[in-house]
Amino acid sequence: MKNKVWNVSLKTFVLKGLLKKFKEDLRGELEKEEKGTRIEGGMNKGRQPCKGLHGQSLPVFPTTVELTLDPDTANPRLILSLDLKSVRLGQRVQDLPSHPRRFDTNTRVLASCGFSSGRHHWEVEVGHQDGWAFGVARESVRRKGLTPFTPEEGVWALQLNGGQYWAVTSPERTPLSCGHLSRVRVALDLEVGAVSFYAVEDMRHLYTFRVNFHERVFPLFSVCSTGTYLRIWP
Numbered sequence: 001m002k003n004k005v006w007n008v009s010l011k012t013f014v015l016k017g018l019l020k021k022f023k024e025d026l027r028g029e030l031e032k033e034e035k036g037t038r039i040e041g042g043m044n045k046g047r048q049p050c051k052g053l054h055g056q057s058l059p060v061f062p063t064t065v066e067l068t069l070d071p072d073t074a075n076p077r078l079i080l081s082l083d084l085k086s087v088r089l090g091q092r093v094q095d096l097p098s099h100p101r102r103f104d105t106n107t108r109v110l111a112s113c114g115f116s117s118g119r120h121h122w123e124v125e126v127g128h129q130d131g132w133a134f135g136v137a138r139e140s141v142r143r144k145g146l147t148p149f150t151p152e153e154g155v156w157a158l159q160l161n162g163g164q165y166w167a168v169t170s171p172e173r174t175p176l177s178c179g180h181l182s183r184v185r186v187a188l189d190l191e192v193g194a195v196s197f198y199a200v201e202d203m204r205h206l207y208t209f210r211v212n213f214h215e216r217v218f219p220l221f222s223v224c225s226t227g228t229y230l231r232i233w234p
């Protein structure tokens with residue numbers, strides 16, 4: 001009986017020691033984060049940025065934006081999930097009510113909320129097959145007729161096409177050597193004028209668009225193949 005009591009007491013003592021060490025380590029990490037550091041392209045006084053594989057600072061914004069898709073903007077061929085988090089291309093055109101904000105030709109959909117100031121980020125789970133693009137679009141982006149994916153048209157996006165990842169720059173797209181992507185962070189900094197993309201798996205910087213924003217912008221998603229999808233994560 002004494003041995004059992006001794007064993008319980010010893011285990012309790014060890015657990016208390018481990019808990020104390022965990023609290024001390026956690027306090028130390030929080031103190032480091034609170035010191036902050038300067039991030040390329042602006043100041044972030046709250047937290048220290050992570051580093052990508054190539055030394056590019058990864059902006060760490062306060063919280064991930066909670067996004068949902070806006071069904072009033074969705075092209076009639078796009079199928080949105082019930083939670084308005086996922087989009088894929090359907091086999092046929094749906095009979096949807098006409099709406100001035102709806103994309104009638106390009107298979108695109110916008111998020112329900114836009115941004116005109118501040119710093120925001122969200123993450124997108126991407127399909128493995130060709131046929132998707134996502135990023136941000138200005139509020140005045142054309143909704144009617146066929147329009148290109150270009151910064152001149154008010155779209156700044158990442159794309160998977162022809163088995164290659166691209167930054168949709170102009171006049172030519174910029175190929176990205178980034179291996180396989182499964183989830184991508186979009187970091188929108190309206191204070192310094194930047195839209196950046198990062199591979200969430202290893203916090204690697206993929207591409208940054210420098211933009212002079214003059215109006216509100218919205219997260220944009222496009223799927224043009226039935227074999228793939230995009231999903232706002234989580």
